[in-house]
Structures are given as structure tokens and as C-alpha cells.
Amino acid sequence: MGQYEQAAHIRRAKRRKRIEAMRGRMRRNALVSVTMLVVSASALAVGVRETGCAHADDGCAPAMVMPVKGGIVASAFDGPAQVWLAGHRGIDIEAQEGTTLVAPVDGSISFSGKVAGKSVVSIVHGAWTLTFEPAVTSLVVGSRVRRGEPFGTVSGTSDHCDGTCVHWGMRAAGRRYVDPERWLHAQRVMLVE
Template sequence: MGHHDEQARARRVRRRRRLEAMRGRRRLNALVAASTLVVAATTMVALGVRTGDCVYAEGGCEPSMVLPVRGGAIMARFDGPAQVWLAGHRGVDIEADEGTTLVAPADGTVSFAGKVGGKSVVSIAHGAWTLTFEPAVTALAVGTEVHRGRPFGTVSGSSDHCDGACVHWGVRTTGRRYVDPERWLRPQRVVLVE
């Protein structure tokens, strides 16, 4: 009986040590997580990252891009596919009647104007990004520079889902991966604080 008591006691000691080790790891993980949050918050304060209460003024924060339809409303949001070849909504649809003026969301260069699969498309190259609009037409030649907030074309021509009611705006990388255009409509400001 004494031998069994010793084995049971040894098992309890081992179990207690394992529990203490697990609690210690949990405390350590919690401490690391809390430290990481503090460092991240401190870094954000040090850098002056602000995304909420931005002031739209010289030197203030503003979105990286503007909506291509002045005063427009988004009626269908981005729903990107998991893989580039799968179905999805690769941009946003903005309310716009036939003939509505389109403004450049950002500085760039007209990189395409014509038909793609029967759709009227205008594309603007902006750094590593290509901004696409359909249905859209422009009188500008490929290679023409466009400037943020300035007219570059009109909502016109054929589309597979926007005829006469909206314009589809997409943003894609050089690898044909589309990203949500609304991402660049949110104000952000990053400044160094001494």
C-alpha cells in the first residue's frame, strides 16, 4: 500500500509541476502580449499615427485617393476572390448616370482606353497600381498624365453590370491581384513626433 501511495504522490507532484509550468507559460505569453501592445501603442504615439479625427488641411491628414465620382455613393462593395481566377467583385460600384464626369482618384497616367471583352474601360497607372473604370471613355491619349481630383473621362459605353446606373472602380497590382479601393479613401496621417 505504501508503494502505491508513493506513486500517487509522485504523480500528483508531476501533475502540479506541469500545471505550474503551464501557468508560468501562460503568464509569460500574457506578459509578452501586453508588452507588445504597449510597444505598438508607444510606437504609434511616437510616430503620430492618426486615422480617426483627421483635419483636412494643409499638412493635415487626408485619404490617399479620392472617389472618382464627386459626391458619389458606393452601391456595391469590394468582394475579392481568394484566387485571381475565381469569381468575385473586384472593385466597388459607384452610383453614376450615363455622362457623369470621372475624376482621377490619384495622380497617374492613362495606360489604356478602349474595349475589353465588350466593356468600355479606361485604366490609369498609379505607381505599382492600375486603377480601372468601366463603363468609361476618355478623349485623352494613352500616356497622358492625369491629376488627383481632375476630370479624365465620363461614364459611358458598355458594361457587364453597370450600364447607365454606376461606374465600376477597381484597383489591381502588377500581379493582377485586386484590392479594395475603399482602403485608400480612409484618412491617415503618419508624422514623426520629437
Template sequence: MGRHDEETRARRARRRRRFEAMRGRRRLNALVATSTLIAAAAATIAIGVRTADCAYAEGGCVPAMVLPVRGGTVVSPFDAPEQVWFAGHRGIDIAAAEGTPLVAPADGTVSFAGKVGGKSVVSIVHGAWTLTFEPAVTTLAVGSKVSRGRQFGTMSGSSDHCDGACVHWGIRMAGRRYVDPERWLRPQRIVLVD
């Protein structure tokens, strides 16, 4: 009986230590997750974009992106829907004719080139953003790197959006939220917000 009691106590002690170790790891994971969220919130609060005083910034300011049609004109502005599933204009239309060269607004990687619902689309991933162009075609393979201001394709192919007179450019953030591409065409600099 004595030996059996000792083994039982030893087994219970090992189980208790394992349980305490698991509890400790859970607490540590929760602490790390909380600290990460707090740091991300602080970074979001502490950083802003300022465009008004760009001319006076040291070294000036440059736009984050360039227009995909050199010398192009925006003919239809961005019109965000109230909810992601509502109707709206999730990008801008830039005047262009069949065969007009398209340049990459920013450095990135071709993530898609083909048809979506019968429309010719090219997508470029830039960080957490996906830039889409329609109608557009490219000879580049998916995975090809593209450089800001360098040609990646042409305004060509099928689309019921622009009737051969423009190219549609959209920017989608992670998830399904679209943002106004014109915002990234204005000179800006990152500043700390008080």
C-alpha cells in the same frame, strides 16, 4: 619541358583567380539580395496605416484617393474572392448616369483606353497600382498624365456590369491581386508600428 610546365602552372593560376573572382561576385550578389529582402521585410513590419486617431494627427489626415464620381454613392461594395481565379466583385460600383464626368482618384498616367471583352474601359497607373473604370471613355491618349481630382473621362460606352446606372472602379496591385478602393477613401496616416 620546364617552359611548358611553367605555362601550364600560369594558365591554372589565371583560371583559379578568375574562378575565385566569380565566386566572390556571387557571394556579393547573394549578400546584396539578402540585405535587400531583410530591409524590405523590416520596412513592411515597421510601417502601418492608422485611421482611428487621424483627427488628432499634426496637420490632420487626408484620404490617399478621392472618389472618381464627385458626390457619388457606393451602391455595391468590394467582395474579394478567396483566390484570384474565384468569382467576386473586384471593385466598387458608384452610382452614375451616362455622361457623368469621372475624376482621377490619384495622380497617374492613362495606361489603357478602349474595349476589353466588348466593355469600355479606361485604366490609370498610379505607382504600383492600376485603377480601372468601366464603362468609361476618355479623349486622352495613352501616356497622358492625370491629376488627382481632375476630370479624365466620362461614364459612357458599353458594359454589362452596371446597366447604365453606375461605374465600376477597381484597384489592382502588381500581379493580379485587387484591393478595396473604399480603403483609400478614408483619411489615414502612415505610422511606425511597435
């Protein structure tokens, strides 16, 4: 086999691997979507609803904490109808350069570096990825972080609100973006009679 035939063979093998990986992701995403649909339909069938809680001491507490102590949301979530369409895929929280960021939930650092010239830190928690920009951390990828403990600082510029905020995005493994602010409110799931 000549040099050019061997290179073409390698390219075809890599392309087959990429296609198989894509098919696997599509199957997993379809399974997750069907599972979520079944769970949602089941919840509606039995009358499950989320309600606010008056007190956290009765076992009802927010799933996550605000990454900026006393943070104020400057710009709300406006998720796109499709992942490739325009929208605001997170929330902007008022924060100045050097503001300490705390982990909203237990997890581990999954990324720390530059994306499109902006400093980004990501935390993975189960199937969720929480991303903060502009942000930096001294922790290495794989480091565990605990809910409410510092993991980094606001640093750099942002195309969201240059120098006055940190953007917090949150997405599921299937690439679906969700509103992080939703997880900051105490909720209880209960059956409706």
C-alpha cells in the same frame, strides 16, 4: 534548314522567351510578397496601426479622391481568395451615362478601349492600376492626369449595374486586387506604445 524546321525553331525560341518572362514575373512577385510580409511583420512588431483622422488640416488626408463627385458606393468590394476565383474586384459607384470622371490620384492613362465589348479606361499610378468601366476618354495613352481633374466620362453598358454606375477596380503590379474605397478615407500610420 527547311521551312518547317525554321518555323519550329522560331516557335521554340518564342516559347523559351515566354517561359523566361514568366519566371522573371514569378521572381518579382515572390520578392514583392516577401517584402510585404517583412514590412507587415515589422509593423506588427513595433505596434503600427492605422487610425482615422478628425481633420485633414493636420497632415492627414485620403490617399485618393472619389472618381465621381459626391459618388455613392452602390456595390462594395468583395475580393476573391485567389485571383482566378469569383468575386467583385472593385466597387460600383452610382453614376449615369455622361457623368464626368475625375482622377482619384496623379498618374497617366495606360489603356483606353474595349474589353469584352465594354469601354474601359485605366490609369497607372506607380505600381497600381486603376480601371474604370464603362468609361471613355479623349486623352491618348500616356497622357498625364492630375488628382481631382476630369479624365473621362461614364459611357456604355456594364455587367455590374447596367447604365446606373461605373465600376472602379484597383490592382497592384503583382495582380492582387484591393478595395479602392479604403484609399478614400483619411488615415494616419502611427506607433502604438
